[in-house]
Amino acid sequence: MTVFIEIEQVDKVFTLADGGEYIALENIGLTIRKGEFVSLIGHSGCGKSTLLNIVAGLDMPTNGSVILAGQPVVEPGPDRMVVFQNYSLLPWLTVRENIALAVDEVYADKSKQERNAIVEEHIALVGLKAAADSRPEQLSGGMKQRVAIARALAIRPQLLLLDEPFGALDALTRGSLQEQLMAICEESRLTCLMVTHDVDEALLLSDRIVMLSNGPSSGIDQILEVPFARPRHRLEVVNDPGYYSLRSEMIYFLNKQKRIKQLRARAPVARHGLEKINLQIGFVPLTACAPLAIAQEKGFFARHGLEEVRLVREGNWRAISDGIAGGWFDAAQMPAGMPLWFSLGGANEKPLPVATALTTTRNGNAITLARRFLKEDIFSLESFADYLKRTPDLRHTLGVVHPSSMHNLLLRYWLAAGGIHPDRDVDLRTIPPAQMVANLRAGNIDGFCVGEPWNIRAAVEQIGFTVATDLEIWLGHPAKVLGVREDWLVAHPNTHLALIKALLEACRFCAEEANAEEVRAILRDPRYLDTDPAYVQLGDDDPTSCRIGDNYRPYAHHEFFGPGLNRPSRTEQLWILTQLARWGTVPFPRNWVEILERVCRVNAFSTAARELGLDVNYRRGPIELFDRLPFDADDPIGYLGRLTIKNEVYIADVAL
Numbered sequence: 001m002t003v004f005i006e007i008e009q010v011d012k013v014f015t016l017a018d019g020g021e022y023i024a025l026e027n028i029g030l031t032i033r034k035g036e037f038v039s040l041i042g043h044s045g046c047g048k049s050t051l052l053n054i055v056a057g058l059d060m061p062t063n064g065s066v067i068l069a070g071q072p073v074v075e076p077g078p079d080r081m082v083v084f085q086n087y088s089l090l091p092w093l094t095v096r097e098n099i100a101l102a103v104d105e106v107y108a109d110k111s112k113q114e115r116n117a118i119v120e121e122h123i124a125l126v127g128l129k130a131a132a133d134s135r136p137e138q139l140s141g142g143m144k145q146r147v148a149i150a151r152a153l154a155i156r157p158q159l160l161l162l163d164e165p166f167g168a169l170d171a172l173t174r175g176s177l178q179e180q181l182m183a184i185c186e187e188s189r190l191t192c193l194m195v196t197h198d199v200d201e202a203l204l205l206s207d208r209i210v211m212l213s214n215g216p217s218s219g220i221d222q223i224l225e226v227p228f229a230r231p232r233h234r235l236e237v238v239n240d241p242g243y244y245s246l247r248s249e250m251i252y253f254l255n256k257q258k259r260i261k262q263l264r265a266r267a268p269v270a271r272h273g274l275e276k277i278n279l280q281i282g283f284v285p286l287t288a289c290a291p292l293a294i295a296q297e298k299g300f301f302a303r304h305g306l307e308e309v310r311l312v313r314e315g316n317w318r319a320i321s322d323g324i325a326g327g328w329f330d331a332a333q334m335p336a337g338m339p340l341w342f343s344l345g346g347a348n349e350k351p352l353p354v355a356t357a358l359t360t361t362r363n364g365n366a367i368t369l370a371r372r373f374l375k376e377d378i379f380s381l382e383s384f385a386d387y388l389k390r391t392p393d394l395r396h397t398l399g400v401v402h403p404s405s406m407h408n409l410l411l412r413y414w415l416a417a418g419g420i421h422p423d424r425d426v427d428l429r430t431i432p433p434a435q436m437v438a439n440l441r442a443g444n445i446d447g448f449c450v451g452e453p454w455n456i457r458a459a460v461e462q463i464g465f466t467v468a469t470d471l472e473i474w475l476g477h478p479a480k481v482l483g484v485r486e487d488w489l490v491a492h493p494n495t496h497l498a499l500i501k502a503l504l505e506a507c508r509f510c511a512e513e514a515n516a517e518e519v520r521a522i523l524r525d526p527r528y529l530d531t532d533p534a535y536v537q538l539g540d541d542d543p544t545s546c547r548i549g550d551n552y553r554p555y556a557h558h559e560f561f562g563p564g565l566n567r568p569s570r571t572e573q574l575w576i577l578t579q580l581a582r583w584g585t586v587p588f589p590r591n592w593v594e595i596l597e598r599v600c601r602v603n604a605f606s607t608a609a610r611e612l613g614l615d616v617n618y619r620r621g622p623i624e625l626f627d628r629l630p631f632d633a634d635d636p637i638g639y640l641g642r643l644t645i646k647n648e649v650y651i652a653d654v655a656l
């Protein structure tokens with residue numbers, strides 16, 4: 001399909017009554033192909049109608065241009081017709097006369113007979129023959145909108161612009177009009193640009209959905225391709241396996257925009273020598289969020305002057321990374337690899353320096369497989385690898401939670417140690433932690449690697465079984481860290497120290513066996529983990545492992561506090577770095593020493609720990625995983641070279 005519309009670097013600035021300015025749109029760039037159906041979606045006031053009006057020629061951009069079929073758009077024209085939500089019919093004219101008015105104007109060179117034929121054809125097209133002599137007041141909303149569509153189509157525009165055309169109609173009428181519009185567009189190969197608030201409408205009608213971020217200075221946040229075959233039928237579309245993932249992508253986007261509005265609304269408050277005491281800290285509901293929950297509920301934040309901390313519960317790590325990248329979180333609980341992943345451009349190919357000065361938990365992960373594998377005598381890495389070799393025609397999908405999480409890195413390491421290439425021999429799919437068990441139950445995945453309580457829950461509920469835990473993979477590995485953007489850290493050094501101190505005290509509280517019941521009770525609150533506390537393993541008699549219910553598999557304890565446990569480790573971060581580079585997620589930086597210094601803020605940890613009177617001189621031993629392959633922290637590139645199963649490794653200078 002050829003390019004039909006080019007929207008080039010369009011800005012729209014409105015002059016306000018008080019003389020000020022409002023930047024509605026900034027740097028919008030979009031091309032639309034001939035015959036394509038594109039929808040614009042976004043929150044109220046984000047500039048959808050403004051953009052539509054600019055394409056229609058009803059308004060002009062402040063900067064940039066719109067080119068339609070090679071010609072700049074400078075005014076409205078008959079090649080573009082707009083259908084508005086409020087129909088815009090002339091009340092004193094009948095259906096036939098409303099349509100004829102437009103036809104007579106555009107086709108003045110045709111005979112009266114030809115013009116009448118066009119009018120009648122379009123009245124029939126939208127099924128309004130019986131109402132052709134009625135005036136708008138005698139029509140229902142759906143009928144009026146059909147007149148508006150017929151009027152728009154009758155002049156054979158090259159481009160149909162629709163501004164929430166079905167917004168005011170009841171669900172039944174809306175559904176039937178959507179189907180009629182789809183049929184007409186497919187028949188006439190019309191190009192359409194539609195503004196809508198309706199996620200399902202956009203998915204049914206569009207080839208692409210353009211999601212606009214909130215204003216001021218709205219821009220294109222993301223463009224979704226809608227791949228369903230045409231002609232489309234509503235039932236087939238909603239039953240397509242891809243429908244719900246596209247739908248949740250849109251809902252996620254719209255919710256994110258709503259949250260950004262709320263979260264940005266808080267002005268910083270400085271007090272007690274701290275640059276900011278009203279913090280928003282993101283977390284994902286896992287047993288590992290205990291230190292944050294405890295710091296809040298037991299008053300550790302407040303004790304260190306952080307009097308207005310708001311913990312923001314997110315369903316997945318992507319929302320955490322969006323919150324940090326967008327700057328509406330001050331800090332977040334993160335998977336151990338996320339600060340490096342950000343700093344090396346994992347989020348959007350542009351390095352965003354993110355630092356950590358505190359490891360909040362170790363352990364707490366496991367690998368679960370669906371129970372049906374037990375019937376095939378699969379109970380270990382070796383038997384799983386054997387099974388995959390025996391059944392090369394079967395594809396297996398395993399869930400991980402984020403590219404930078406230890407679950408992803410440990411699962412990949414475990415598979416590769418068994419001779420399984422994680423990107424060739426199986427499919428890895430990113431799924432939010434709390435949705436792992438449901439996806440395993442539904443058969444969408446064959447297994448997963450995730451933090452607790454989800455492995456234990458899958459085992460206790462007999463949906464899956466734990467095939468490997470931290471005890472077998474890497475006992476004591478870092479799991480979650482406190483992450484902050486480097487620019488935030490530089491602007492809030494005292495607040496950062498207070499935050500580390502509050503969380504270190506909370507970590508100590510979580511680690512004391514006597515507090516286990518209280519921590520469990522706090523975690524069961526819907527604001528935190530919201531799960532049966534029986535699945536939360538804390539405070540077992542055995543210092544290294546625990547057994548839950550009648551599930552006799554030992555699990556490693558979450559470790560929250562102890563000598564050298566919370567101090568960020570450059571060696572561990574270097575191991576993470578080699579694994580991220582091994583799988584091609586980020587380049588391996590030639591300047592890795594500098595990168596590790598920027599990411600791993602050992603000094604900030606030491607200052608905080610010293611101020612709390614804690615010993616800071618402990619060092620962790622060398623890293624050794626279950627396969628006993630030595631990790632050479634002095635020669636990480638040599639170590640990467642010795643790994644046989646890997647993707648292409650890129651080595652590059654990374655400028656932070």
Ligand SMILES: Nc1ncnc2c1ncn2[C@@H]1O[C@H](COP(=O)(O)OP(=O)(O)OP(=O)(O)O)[C@@H](O)[C@H]1O
Nearest residue numbers: 014015022024043044045046047048049050051215
């Ligand atoms: N003439 C104007 N003068 C000043 N501001 C304007 C003008 N027209 C629109 N705006 C502002 O520009 C922004 C974008 O408005 P627009 O109507 O395009 O949003 P929208 O996404 O279509 O909203 P909705 O979904 O509510 O219809 C809004 O904040 C609006 O207040």
